[in-house]
Amino acid sequence: MGIYLPIAEISVNIFVLLAMGAAVGFLSGMFGVGGGFLITPLLIFYNIPPAIAVATGANQVIASSFSGALSHVKRGTLDFKLGGVLLAGGIVGSTGGIFVFGFLRRLGQLDLFISLLYVVLLGTVGGLMLVESVNALRAARSGAAPVLKKSGQHNWIHRLPLKMRFRASKLFVSVIPVLGLGAGIGFLSSIMGVGGGFIMVPALIYLLKVPTNVVVGTSLFQIIFTSAYTTLVHATTNQTVDVMLAFLLMAGGVAGAQYGAKAGQRLRGEQLRALLALLVLAVAIRLAIDLFVTPPSLYSLSGADPT
Amino acid sequence: MAGFRTFLAVASLSLFAASSPARTQTPVTENIQIGLSTDHVSITAGFSGADLTIFGSLENADPRVARQGRYDIVVVLEGPARKVVVRRKDRVLGIWINLESETFKNVPVSYSVATTRPLQDVTDPNSYKQLSLGAANIYMQPADVDDSPATIQEFTAALRERKTATGLYSVNVGGVQFLSQNLFRATVRLAPNVPVGTHKARAFLFKSGLFIKESSAQLEIRKSGFEQSIFRVAHDYSFLYGVFAVSLAMLTGWLGRLVFRKD
Numbered sequence: 001m002g003i004y005l006p007i008a009e010i011s012v013n014i015f016v017l018l019a020m021g022a023a024v025g026f027l028s029g030m031f032g033v034g035g036g037f038l039i040t041p042l043l044i045f046y047n048i049p050p051a052i053a054v055a056t057g058a059n060q061v062i063a064s065s066f067s068g069a070l071s072h073v074k075r076g077t078l079d080f081k082l083g084g085v086l087l088a089g090g091i092v093g094s095t096g097g098i099f100v101f102g103f104l105r106r107l108g109q110l111d112l113f114i115s116l117l118y119v120v121l122l123g124t125v126g127g128l129m130l131v132e133s134v135n136a137l138r139a140a141r142s143g144a145a146p147v148l149k150k151s152g153q154h155n156w157i158h159r160l161p162l163k164m165r166f167r168a169s170k171l172f173v174s175v176i177p178v179l180g181l182g183a184g185i186g187f188l189s190s191i192m193g194v195g196g197g198f199i200m201v202p203a204l205i206y207l208l209k210v211p212t213n214v215v216v217g218t219s220l221f222q223i224i225f226t227s228a229y230t231t232l233v234h235a236t237t238n239q240t241v242d243v244m245l246a247f248l249l250m251a252g253g254v255a256g257a258q259y260g261a262k263a264g265q266r267l268r269g270e271q272l273r274a275l276l277a278l279l280v281l282a283v284a285i286r287l288a289i290d291l292f293v294t295p296p297s298l299y300s301l302s303g304a305d306p307t
Numbered sequence: 308m309a310g311f312r313t314f315l316a317v318a319s320l321s322l323f324a325a326s327s328p329a330r331t332q333t334p335v336t337e338n339i340q341i342g343l344s345t346d347h348v349s350i351t352a353g354f355s356g357a358d359l360t361i362f363g364s365l366e367n368a369d370p371r372v373a374r375q376g377r378y379d380i381v382v383v384l385e386g387p388a389r390k391v392v393v394r395r396k397d398r399v400l401g402i403w404i405n406l407e408s409e410t411f412k413n414v415p416v417s418y419s420v421a422t423t424r425p426l427q428d429v430t431d432p433n434s435y436k437q438l439s440l441g442a443a444n445i446y447m448q449p450a451d452v453d454d455s456p457a458t459i460q461e462f463t464a465a466l467r468e469r470k471t472a473t474g475l476y477s478v479n480v481g482g483v484q485f486l487s488q489n490l491f492r493a494t495v496r497l498a499p500n501v502p503v504g505t506h507k508a509r510a511f512l513f514k515s516g517l518f519i520k521e522s523s524a525q526l527e528i529r530k531s532g533f534e535q536s537i538f539r540v541a542h543d544y545s546f547l548y549g550v551f552a553v554s555l556a557m558l559t560g561w562l563g564r565l566v567f568r569k570d
Binding site: 062065071112224228234237254291292300 | 397470537553557
């Protein structure tokens with residue numbers, strides 16, 4: 001069944017979008033990620049203009065992170081204070097990202113920049129994860145005890161000034177790296193349409209030494225507001241948020257997430273991470289190929305600037 | 308939802324034969340008229356392209372010329388003019404990047420032509436050029452006149468090629484048919500991505516390869532339906548639209564948790 005997307009201005013198949021949302025929801029439930037980094041490239045593969053895929057991806061991320069954060073609030077595994085500081089940085093980063101987004105769009109380099117960012121980030125994160133999980137799998141097979149990172153150890157980040165106490169995370173740390181991390185994630189959110197959980201979670205664990213149990217909830221809390229802010233600003237300045245598209249993805253997503261979570265419980269941690277790493281790498285490679293393959297037409301037309 | 312409307316625009320058949328000065332000593336000049344029964348067309352969201360039929364009349368036609376088929380008619384439906392940026396991709400370190408670009412002012416978004424016979428059989432290229440008739444003869448005004456003529460020519464050609472490839476510029480040979488000596492019907496194609504706005508329908512009459520007369524009418528193409536309302540709200544009340552998009556996402560997330568909760 002075809003449906004016309006009012007902002008993207010193309011006709012698409014409603015079931016393809018629902019299935020896409022469900023598949024990504026399944027994976028996000030299985031791996032505990034928002035899924036924005038999969039939705040946006042998938043939309044681009046499905047011929048949705050990248051600018052709309054990004055803004056709508058941000059909108060879709062709100063739904064999955066909101067429902068995820070709710071369960072963390074209930075379990076008390078959400079550090080509101082840490083989330084709030086991350087958010088303050090996120091708003092600044094997101095504003096900067098929107099400005100860069102509009103600038104690149106006027107230059108005609110937006111699509112290229114989005115693809116490059118995806119290839120680099122997904123390639124790096126996927127590669128690191130694959131190496132780490134393969135090593136863990138090997139270690140488990142040979143029967144050796146896994147080498148645990150000493151989480152009490154301090155690094156250069158803990159010597160920075162302007163320290164602040166985060167009680168729920170049992171953390172006493174400078175606000176500078178927290179604000180910086182928030183800003184970086186906000187920037188990526190507005191340019192790539194991702195929540196940024198796949199960067200935020202490892203950064204909180206390894207850089208800031210936040211206890212693992214509050215990491216996911218806190219990250220989701222920050223992502224709700226950053227992606228909500230991104231959606232709002234994209235809607236007002238670029239008019240690139242397609243609610244029809246976002247709603248179909250969300251509807252499929254919330255349904256798929258629960259089955260994913262169930263399936264995830266049956267797999268081991270290292271196996272899950274290896275699978276996710278392969279998936280992330282596959283998306284990165286697919287996007288990279290598009291950069292190198294000769295396009296069917298070298299010329300493209302675009303309308304005048306909206307301003 | 309997938310419905311589209313083809314509509315008929317009925318000509319104003321103003322045949323004032325009785326009072327016409329045809330019998331005076333001056334040689335009769337033919338006249339062409341097209342009239343539209345409506346000044347707007349609404350296309351719905353699922354619009355997948357359609358044929359638009361325009362009726363028109365030929366007045367004071369010479370029966371002898373008509374019988375020999377020496378009257379030719381070219382009908383053009385021209386979309387609103389907009390600024391267009393044409394970009395060319397080039398390979399940099401193996402990656403295809405938009406490098407060169409050229410901006411053109413006042414380029415018709417769409418340009419559909421219907422003719423009685425192939426364009427080259429109707430009249431000579433010079434006449435087309437003088438009339439700025441046909442996609443190849445519309446003047447594409449570059450915004451930056453200092454660019455080299457070769458570059459401008461290259462990008463102008465690319466612009467026409469892209470417009471033709473996307474169906475926005477089209478020629479329907481044989482799309483104009485005489486129903487009788489005085490009445491004709493023109494069928495122009497509306498591409499699925501036909502732009503909204505004021506379109507101008509023009510009909511050109513040729514007699515034995517000579518341009519005789521032109522007639523024009525205006526037509527407003529609008530989009531209607533639920534999707535169009537969303538589009539309008541997104542542009543006119545973009546902040547409220549953003550708030551709505553965010554609330555919808557939160558509501559969906561919350562409902563999703565209620566329905567599928569596991570803890």
